Amino acid sequence: MQKNENSWDLTQRKHYLFHLTWPIFVELFLQMLVGNVDQMMVGWVSPSGVGAIGNANQIINLLVIAFSVISMAATILTTQSMGAKDYHRVSTIYTVSLVVNALFALVVSVILYLGAPTIFTWMQVPAELMEETVAYTRIIGSGLILQGVFLTFSAIFKSNRLMMESMVVAVVMNAANILGNYLLIGGVMTGEPLGVAGAAISSNIAKAIGMVLIIWLFQKKIKPGLSFKSLRPFPTQVLRRLLYIGLPSGGETVSYSLSQAVTMGFVNLCGGVTITTRVYANMFAMISYLYANAISQSSQVLVGYAIGAQDYGQANRRVWRTTLSAVVISFSIAAFLFLFSDTIFGFFTDDPAVIALGRQILFIDMFLEIGRAINMTMVRALTAANDVIFPIAIGIGSQWCISVVLCYTFGIILGWGLPGIWIAMTCDEGLRGILFIIRWKGRKWQRKSEAIAGFRP
Structure with a gap:
């Protein structure tokens, strides 16, 4: 590993986040x-x-x-x-x-x-x-x-x-x-x-x-x-530490994917047009949150450096700037995709039913991406700051009690189909985004990091 004695100073340079993000x-x-x-x-x-x-x-x-x-x-x-x-x-x-x-x-x-x-x-x-x-x-x-x-x-x-x-x-x-x-x-x-x-x-x-x-x-x-x-001998202490950080931080994402697998079962009940539209809409949604995903990953690295250096003010400023940037870019991309949805879907299919349904989904997705951008940045920031239990608890609760329940209610029981499922996922992302903002503002992550730093050899 290449050691840089000025590595912490380097992470604070102007535009360094963009240097890592692109x-x-x-x-x-x-x-x-x-x-x-x-x-x-x-x-x-x-x-x-x-x-x-x-x-x-x-x-x-x-x-x-x-x-x-x-x-x-x-x-x-x-x-x-x-x-x-x-x-x-x-x-x-x-x-x-x-x-x-x-x-x-x-x-x-x-x-x-x-x-x-x-x-x-x-x-x-x-x-x-x-x-x-x-x-x-x-x-x-x-x-x-x-x-x-x-x-x-x-x-x-x-x-x-x-x-x-x-x-x-x-x-x-x-x-x-x-x-x-x-x-x-x-x-x-x-x-x-x-x-x-x-x-x-x-x-x-x-x-x-x-x-x-x-x-x-x-x-x-x-x-x-x-x-x-x-x-x-096998370094069990290192493995325990990896699992302590990794299982909760990865658990939120695993829970999300499991809930999406269940939701896919609901989609499969709605017929071929819905299945095809969902596949394409998911692909376009990934484009919308791609920047949020990238900047949250690079920000997590820098927040980790800040926490290790016990510079909690820098960590706090980094997270708020990252969150604002992620929300603005994700919403803007989603809005662009909605405005040109007919052309974009038309590139992949000539089925008018898929194109019409896709237009509805991309409109709803503009609002979904606001919550998703907040969640991506906040979850990675919280885990980098040693607050690893809260994200998975909120993730599991909201994804299953809000997203899955509402997906079935709106999509199947009320007969709204794929738009109903997308509305349900928007409610889930929005609720979690609000809760994560409240959690970060409460600074419990700082108290946890200070406690861990006090035991650092």
Whole structure:
């Protein structure tokens, strides 16, 4: 690891947040394309494949979030240690994170391969989509270890403020995935179209390329590196600390994805037009909150440095500026997408029912993105500031008692369909946003951080 004695001063420089944010933004945009390009290119060969990939990604994304819990915790723990200029256990943190994620990914791969039919039956995936959904899930699942290892190294680069390197890898991965899709989905290389299976194989190849590249960059850029000797005896204290930070901080996101999987079951009850519209609308919504996601990640790194340096005033100012920026940009992008919704949806489909329904959803999404931007920045800030229990408690309560209940009530019982489901999710995001603002203003995070700093050796 490269030590910089002036690293804390560096994080306070004007425009430094933007310096960290834009590579993350580009990386997230390209990562989003890896999944969404699959859906677009498969849609040209097999329209049913769009729905199949959409259903499969509900479960795959959930499990990817689960093993990114350790990566998220490693980022927070490393930045806090760097802010305090305590480098002693950083190499051990890297190694424990990598080993745990790799082992977990292997277990999840087995579960996905054996349990995919049962999972998608429970999700009420239509019979005409089931075969393609299971096939895509099993192939992608077999490559989860590639993604688990990649996420670990990506977290290490972010904690060292080396965002540019992760961005370069994302560019290479995206290019490899698009080329692979062209060769496999339509059968250019195989002689016959592989459809969703070709998209899954291409994604795994791209992830393998990305994993090899990021490991090579790690060996060149970060010293000291991994230390497998530190695993004997196993550093259970480091693992406990990672889990203490990671499980609550990742739990909120896992809960959200689980609730979305249940919501997808409601969507599946509404028919093919609703399923297709939801897939496209989700893709466009991701564009709306992409900047909020990027700036919240870079802000989390800087908040971690501030907490480690016990500069709580700087942490507070950083969070409020980040939140305002995230809300303004997310709402502006969502409004732009709504204004040009017919053109945007028309690029992917010529079904007038999908285009009309999509216009309604993107109007509602403008208001949903306000709450989502607040939640993204506040949850990451709270966890970086050692307030790790509150976000998951509020997340689970609101996502299930507000979002899921209202999705079923508005979407199914009242018959509002997809607009009702989107309104319910807007209520959930808005409520949580208000509660997180109140929590941050109460400064309990500062009292928790001061207590932890008092026990720091």
